[in-house]
Amino acid sequence: MRRAIAAVDADPGASLDALAAAAGLSPAHFQRVFSAWAGISPKRLGGFLALGHAKRLLRERRSVLDTALDVGLSGTSRLHDLFLRWEAMSPGEYARGGEGLRVRHGTFDSPFGPMLAMATDRGLCGIAFAGETGAAAALADMAARWPRAELREDRAAVAPHVAALFAPRAEARLHLIGAPFQIKVWEALMRIPSGHVTTYGEIARAIGKPKAVRAVGTAVGRNPVSFLIPCHRALRASGALGGYHWGLPVKRAMLAWESARLERAGACEPVAGG
Known part of the structure; x- marks a missing residue:
């Protein structure tokens, strides 16, 4: 596919x-x-x-993050979204570079090409799409984020976490490993309903840092759990796609896949207040 x-x-x-x-x-x-x-x-x-589809999404289905929560478009009620249980690494743990943390990983097929999935005992901590970069480069990229963690190839251990990723109404556990500011941005991304988009500026306002648009963009780009933390739903204010760490074809494919699922379900109405 x-x-x-x-x-x-x-x-x-x-x-x-x-x-x-x-x-x-x-x-x-x-x-x-x-x-x-x-x-x-x-x-x-x-x-x-x-290419114009992203601009139409922004114009017609822009998501105001707090409004999305108010109208119930979060958690189990988000159409075709996973119900995510997540916890964050403490700032001290992050500062130690993942020291003492065991991260298992494996490569799996996905609708968006070969996918590297990584997990700790507490949940998924990394998802990378290796179609553009290659598997070795994707693993090196992710490993560099937690330089002191113990990495171990163990596809069987990661497989149960991966099984639910593309199924509607399933549950996934995430273990977010990042700096406190990054985690605030990633939490805001998780509020964006499937099939909707927002801008870096809206994310900055949602986390109470309206002037930190550039820093928000950097944090979006450092999202370690692609697709589940939907950084592909963040666009520039102009409606341009902006960058995407794993390649713009993957970002376009994700937006198209979500729009197709919503159209099939007959749920393409704009978010109230968007």
Whole structure:
């Protein structure tokens, strides 16, 4: 599916026959498999992947974070979102660079390409998408965030945490490892409902630091748990995608995937107050 999304992203107007041929499938089988995963046709997903889609999201479904909470768009009531139980590493633990912490990791398939998942005994602490960087570079990037932690490859231990990631209404446990300011930003990101977006400026205001837009952008980029902490839902005030640590094609694919699921559920109305 990642290759199919990349093909649609490269040419949103590509024919079904061409996409199916590139995937090595018959057009009918490709359409069934693609629609089962995305919930819509490749042609419709092409519209969501177009560069203008992010601007439409910002204009039509901008999320004011506190309002999203007020109308119940958090926790188990967020359509197609996971229910996240999370706890943060203490500032002292963070300052020690993860010393004494055992982090297990493994590589898994995902709708957005190969995914590195990392977990402590308290929950998922890292998710990286390695399609653009490669698995070794993704692991080195994540490991550098907690230089004194003990890293151990143990796919079986991480697999139960990964199993629920792309299933609706499931529960995941997170162990956030970051500086206090970063964790405040990541907590704000977790308030953004699926299928909605916000801006770096709105996040800064939501955490009570309206002038810290640049610092917020840096913290968004340092999010260690991609997708679950939805930094892909943060855009520039202009509606431009901005950067994305694991590559802009992944960010566009995530926004398109969420929009497709919401459209299929008939839940595309704007957030009240947004």
